Amino acid sequence: MSVTLKNQDQTDLLLEQVQTALAQKYPLAICGGGSKSFLGHSVQAQTLHVGQHQGIVDYDPSELVVTVRSGTTITELSQALHEHGQYLPFEPAHFSGKATVGGVVASGLSGPRRPWVGSVRDYVLGCRVITGDAKHLRFGGQVMKNVAGYDVSRLMAGSMGTLGVITEVSFKLLPVPRRVAARRLSCTPEQSRLLLQKWQALSYPLSGALYTEEALHVRLEGGHSSVTQALEAIGGEVEQDGFWEQLRELSLPFFKDARPLWRVAQAVDAGQVSWPGDALNDWGGSLVWLKSDAPKQEIHALAEQQGGHATLYGNATESGHYAQLAAPLMKFHQQLKDRLDPARIFNPGRMYPGL
Template sequence: MAEQDFDASAQWLEAVNQALAEGTPLAVQGSGSKGFLGHPVNARPFDTRGHRGIVSYDPTELVISARAGTPLRELQAAVQAAGQILPFEPPSLGPDATLGGMVAAGLSGPRRPWAGSVRDYVLGTRVITGHGKHLRFGGEVMKNVAGYDVSRLLVGSLGCLGLITEVSLKVLPRPRACVSLRLPMAPAQALQRLTEWGCQPLPISAACHAGEHLMLRLEGGEGSVAAARERLGGEPLDSSFWSELNERRLAFFADPRPLWRLAVPNACTALGLPGEQLIDWAGAQRWLKSDASATLIRTVVSKVGGHAACHTPGACSEPFEPLAAILLRYHQQLKLQLDPQGIFNPGRMYPEF
């Protein structure tokens, strides 16, 4: 066990039960690297970074389990040393990002359309609920997943449903070959090509259009990657582009205007919105820098079957897409079941729960 590893679950359980007895809400977070998501929480700060360390890792089983406060960089270093990866490429967005924050935020990187999201790789969790109980959901292998759906519900919940103490994740072997390409192409042509290529057996694992170029990443066996590279053409692209995109360090993200994340059908044509757009996930994710109103942005996006979230704190009164009445009721009922006193990050996602 590394010197900094520490199991604080007993202290956490005591602190949660004290908060329940006092009726004191808790603002749960790790390093705060995803603090721009949702509403500010007016509650007692609860820092998760003291509960850390990899609990178990068997590369032959493709499963790693770690405590919630474990730095994401340590988790990634461990799997990389074994020739494996977190397939969903979670962004850190800060040097001290934690495993628990990664799960609570539910953000995935460039490989997401081809490999799946965070939710697809969570095998199990341990959680302190709003009933003051420390429970285990799911398991550490795919054949042992009783309660698996509860673990999946925690992904993207922004800490509103309970205090995650431990997570078990499935990992995958690192691709044998990886090549990145840049092709000069207008946005409309890029979207058309990506739609066509999506129906073909090409080893594409990332696709982004920025400026007047389409960037592609090819991953897989050496033969298939070489054949695809020969077929698609283009010029070599430094592979660091994908981490710069994932960590929002490209020049596009430096624009001072509010940042919007638009989730749309990947075959959707260009969106007629004021501002500058960057196309990611082969068209399914569009980043928008714009001073346009939330009403205009969401009206345009909803017409094509998508939704929009504002990732700039304070730029929009409703950071997430407003919920229909029936969906809001489901969310409130779920919150009531897992956190009946509403002590975990109240109002973080929506003011109503």
């Protein structure tokens, strides 16, 4: 059955609201579907609703490129792409159908497939943005290129709406894998590390690797023959249905624990860490999901020791926040903010004070 997406261009309305905010000097809190409210600090500002700015602007399946308005939900876009056997490789969460294209890019969050195919930023070809001086500008396009010294379209990935209002995004797509299979193997953490090193050296078509509860969960995607050969060598038990979708959506039983949730990115070669709480090792070990009541300072310090950083996902009593940036990086962020949002009206303080 054909998927029909809503088609509403609210560019003029959004521009008018930004112009008014700029003229009257009040800040704006950008909101799409509200599915990422757990990220960053709360923003005391008037809400700029982008969720009704929807629809596919341009899609040529033969070119593996789609341009879509930022309020379009990831669920609707994925369904439309699936009709042509294509998908967003970085595996964004749908969050009960609320996640939008703009929110996915602004948060920069990628799913379990990220280490093997790349991140959100790697698949953004271009975007249109309303800047802090109320101009609607196009950056990039449908090919990779830099603009005015900055690859602004990629800078939007992970900026949490602090640099501008994303109105359109052009994504590079890939064909859906011909075969997908998942297995579960009982082993120790050290055994799982050695197995993954071996399988990667043999170029097995891995697209997911999570260690939890004395078991290694792996997913393989690719051609029929390559996946079949890898499965014969890997063995293990067939994974329960929906496991990888639940991991993507952070809905596994692990995530229902009431303790704060931390997302810890660490170096690929990081050693074993005794985390203060319960942990899942995703991305083949370079991403740790941590449920812990430990002090923030302790978790941030441990993450830094592993060559990475920790992000707190907010809960019912506290907004999540990011690790503090080093002074040179903060200076660079301030300079970007000065260029794209000099009046500082977009999502002030969502990531860091002063941004």
